[in-house]
Amino acid sequence: MSSASAPAAAAGLTARVPTDWKAQAMQRRIRRRYAAERRFRLLGLFAILLAASFLAFLLFNMFANGIRGFTQTEIRLTVDFARSGLVIDPASLSGDRADDALAAADIDGAVRRAAEAQYGREGPAYLSEGAWLRVRERIKDDPAILRRTETLWLPASSDLDTAAKHDAEANDEADYGRLAQAGAVQTGFNARFLSGADATDPTVAGIWGAFKGSLLTMLVTLALAFPIGVLSAVYLEEYAPRNRWTDIIEVSINNLAAVPSIIFGLLGLAVFLNFMHLPRSAPIVGGLTLALMTMPVTVIAGRNAIKSVPPSIRDAALGIGASRIQVVFHHVLPLALPGILTGTIIGMARALGETAPLLMIGMRAFIASPPGGVSDPATVLPVQIFLWSDEVSRGFVEKTSAAIIVLLVFLLAMNGVAIYLRNKFERRW
Known part of the structure; x- marks a missing residue:
């Protein structure tokens, strides 16, 4: 062996020597690594405890005042x-x-x-x-x-x-x-708090008028946003050609999902009230406005759910002679429905808690009787809470917290039904 190849052989032999885990330098490195991991775990635990404490304080304060309402x-x-x-x-x-x-x-x-x-x-x-x-x-x-x-x-x-x-x-x-x-x-x-409508006297004020207004508004929103959003997602993902116009539509939908809600309120004011002359402060107008706000979220969630269906499902259905529309509606859409329902839950939950767009279309009026239909004057729970929180009388303080509890129960019930439907379709497929 030449003298030039000796250092290279020695270097190769050194590289193949097992790591000396008992060396002091390696032990210090391992201790620093374990210490960093413990710090990260403690930091994550602290973050969770801090968030849980804020949530517990909020719920305790709200329930302490709300139960008296x-x-x-x-x-x-x-x-x-x-x-x-x-x-x-x-x-x-x-x-x-x-x-x-x-x-x-x-x-x-x-x-x-x-x-x-x-x-x-x-x-x-x-x-x-x-x-x-x-x-x-x-x-x-x-x-x-x-x-x-x-x-x-x-x-x-x-x-x-x-x-x-x-x-x-x-x-x-x-x-x-x-x-x-x-x-x-x-x-x-x-019991009259749950069965009465709004009043200037906190002792006789009730939540039923606003609750019914929210229910009618959510029904209109769901009836418009869900089918239109799902069909739009199916078309964009399964049928739309890949060109510049499709890209513009996709970018526009993504941008609409991030637009502030008050912009949709201005749009509803201009189109549904000033142009179409629909009844002011009615659930039909509130539902149309919130449907515009909810549809982009439903479309994005629907496209992601459809995209997550394996291509082998489509290929197998086409291989046994199914048409394109049979592949979409008999195989792809049922498999994507749980994800679509998840996006719908998120969109409807956002719509249920919105106040700014409904204030723009006049749903902040004093409504002394519950609405009889989607065209009658009405208000909704978030707006009712906003109006009560601005009252001077101390009696409205506990009524505001009680209305928040009703709103949370309504939201949990609505999400519970949607989650049940999502799990039902997951078990079926």
Whole structure:
């Protein structure tokens, strides 16, 4: 062997020598590597705990205030209807003239006089501004009450209601204490919060009007965004030619998915209200506007789901004589449906919580009765929460948190149904 090849052979022999894991330099390197891994794991654990703590604080604070929104304080009031001064013919309450007869009667004055006679000058202030509506409903249900004395439980004022929940001023706490000692107050579940509509008085305000508006708006959004989005995704992925125009359409859809929601509100205002003259503040307009916002997300998710179907499925179906449309609708689309439903869940969840585009089309009006259809004036839960959060009365604070709880339950229920359908199709295929 020549002297020139000796160093090369020695270098090759050194390269083939096993690593000395017990050397001090290697041990230091291993310790640094393990230490870096432990730091990364601790950092990830800290991030998870921090996020979980913020979420727990938010949920605790919301539920602590919201649970009180589902309860209501009532005051016992004895009313002698025979001597109350109400001039109502009981016969007029059995036909179509019942509402007119009750509207002409001074029921509010009769209730105030009974409260003053029972609790003194401060008596009328103990009752809610809408307490007489409860009496009106009772008279309409039982006209014979006008000939006797009846003991009723009527909603208390907002100040007494907060005092019953130990969050009021000292004088309100004292008034509530005196009434509680006399057994004239009670606090229980407020079923009218789930069955009533919006009101200026927090003690009689309900969530059903906004909930029904959200339900109708989501139905319109789903009926438009889902079929149009899925068919668009099928065409772009399976039938559209690969050229410059298709690329422009794909880029436009991707950009539309990132457009701020208020832009869609301006579009809905310009097209559906100013140009098409559709009814303002109606679920049909809200659904059309939110469908424009949701469709790009559905198209993108649908294309990704269709693209994930293995090409062998298409080749096998074509090999046994299936047509192109049979391949798409009998094989590709059912296999891609779970992914499409996932994208639909994301889009509908975003639409359910939107407020800005609906404010632009006028769905922030005061709606005192639930909508009867998609063309009636309505509001939605996020807008209702926004309006209540801007109220001065302290009674609306807990109503806002309670409405948020209803919105979250609605969202979880909607997602639960969609996830059930997605899992059902996954098991079938």
